[in-house]
Amino acid sequence: MPELPxxxxxRRRLDRHGLDRPVRRITVAAPDLLEGVSPxxxxxxxxxxxxxxxxRHGKYLFVARDGRDGWLVLHFGMSGSLEPLESGxxxxxxxxxxxxxxxxxxxxxxxxxxxxIGWTESPDAFVQAHRLGPDALAMERDAFVAALVQHHGMxxxxxxxxxxxxxxGNVYADEILFQAGLPPRTGITALEREKxxxxxxxxxxxLSAAIEAQADPGRLPDDYLLPHREPGGQCPRCGVxxxxxxxxxxxxxxxxxxxxxxxx
DNA sequence: CTCCATGTTTAGAA
DNA sequence: CTTCTAAACATGGA
Numbered sequence: 001m002p003e004l005p006x007x008x009x010x011r012r013r014l015d016r017h018g019l020d021r022p023v024r025r026i027t028v029a030a031p032d033l034l035e036g037v038s039p040x041x042x043x044x045x046x047x048x049x050x051x052x053x054x055x056r057h058g059k060y061l062f063v064a065r066d067g068r069d070g071w072l073v074l075h076f077g078m079s080g081s082l083e084p085l086e087s088g089x090x091x092x093x094x095x096x097x098x099x100x101x102x103x104x105x106x107x108x109x110x111x112x113x114x115x116x117i118g119w120t121e122s123p124d125a126f127v128q129a130h131r132l133g134p135d136a137l138a139m140e141r142d143a144f145v146a147a148l149v150q151h152h153g154m155x156x157x158x159x160x161x162x163x164x165x166x167x168x169g170n171v172y173a174d175e176i177l178f179q180a181g182l183p184p185r186t187g188i189t190a191l192e193r194e195k196x197x198x199x200x201x202x203x204x205x206x207l208s209a210a211i212e213a214q215a216d217p218g219r220l221p222d223d224y225l226l227p228h229r230e231p232g233g234q235c236p237r238c239g240v241x242x243x244x245x246x247x248x249x250x251x252x253x254x255x256x257x258x259x260x261x262x263x264x
Numbered sequence: 265c266t267c268c269a270t271g272t273t274t275a276g277a278a
Numbered sequence: 279c280t281t282c283t284a285a286a287c288a289t290g291g292a
Contacts (some may be wrong), residue, residue, distance in 0.1 A: 002270065002271080003270065003271095006270080031292095032288090059271080075271085075272090076270090076271085077270090077271055077272080077273095077288090078269065078270055078271050078272095078288090078289095079269085079270075079288095079289080079290085080270095080271095094289090094290095110288095111288090111289065111290060112269085112271095112287095112288055112289050113287090113288050113289070114271060114272075114287065114288060114289090115271085116272090134284070138281095151280085152280075152281075153280085153281055154282095157282085158283085160271095162271090169270055169271070170269095170270065170271085171270050172270090177288075211276080248282085249267090249282085249283065250269095250270095250271095251268090251282075260291090
């Protein structure tokens with residue numbers, strides 16, 4: 001589930017379990033995920049240095065070494081997560097990277113191994129090199145609206161375009177459209193300014209609520225789509241069976257009654 | 265066996 | 279140039 005809220009939970013987990021203790025050992029079990037750094041140099045860069053800070057931009061997690069002269073970069077792909085380890089623990093199944101301290105450690109786990117483990121001078125440099133847009137939770141209203149109306153095409157595609165706004169994926173894009181009462185294939189040009197401003201507020205509300213819920217759909221407010229986003233699922237507001245439609249190359253889930261585009 | 269999945273990148277068509 | 283689609287990547291689960 002690694003979209004912005006999930007990665008934010010991983011970041012907070014790392015803050016609790018991974019900072020201010022020297023790294024004693026790292027294991028790279030999936031070298032193919034490394035970008036721009038070898039397993040050997042990653043070990044050399046981290047070993048005997050404490051990790052001192054974390055930063056998240058969109059779906060990317062950055063971890064600073066002491067001195068902040070270099071940052072570990074993690075992207076979780078489709079299936080990745082970050083798990084704390086106890087001292088005696090075997091690495092979990094599908095652990096791609098494990099970092100051990102004198103006591104405990106952390107593991108980057110990715111069963112589907114579509115992710116990235118990298119090293120960068122700074123989060124800003126990485127964001128620029130990878131052409132990421134502003135973080136979805138850092139974007140102010142006027143900047144959001146201005147960036148949105150610069151483009152055409154579907155609202156959902158823009159929300160999921162990491163180069164325009166970073167952090168939203170297919171699942172949370174569906175939730176945002178549901179909360180906005182917009183059909184999945186709504187075009188940007190169909191939004192008047194008031195609706196664009198409302199969309200900005202909804203993006204922030206949905207992502208914040210998801211973080212508050214520990215990125216666990218089961219803990220989201222009762223009127224959220226996500227817990228029902230599966231075959232046979234019904235709209236939490238009106239009870240109608242949810243439907244799917246393809247947009248932006250992904251399947252989207254929606255309520256055909258609540259998301260008619262006329263009010264909501 | 266087939267199809268699908270929370271992501272990104274690349275190539276190609278309009 | 280923009281927008282949209284499809285494929286590829288790796289792998290597990292239904």
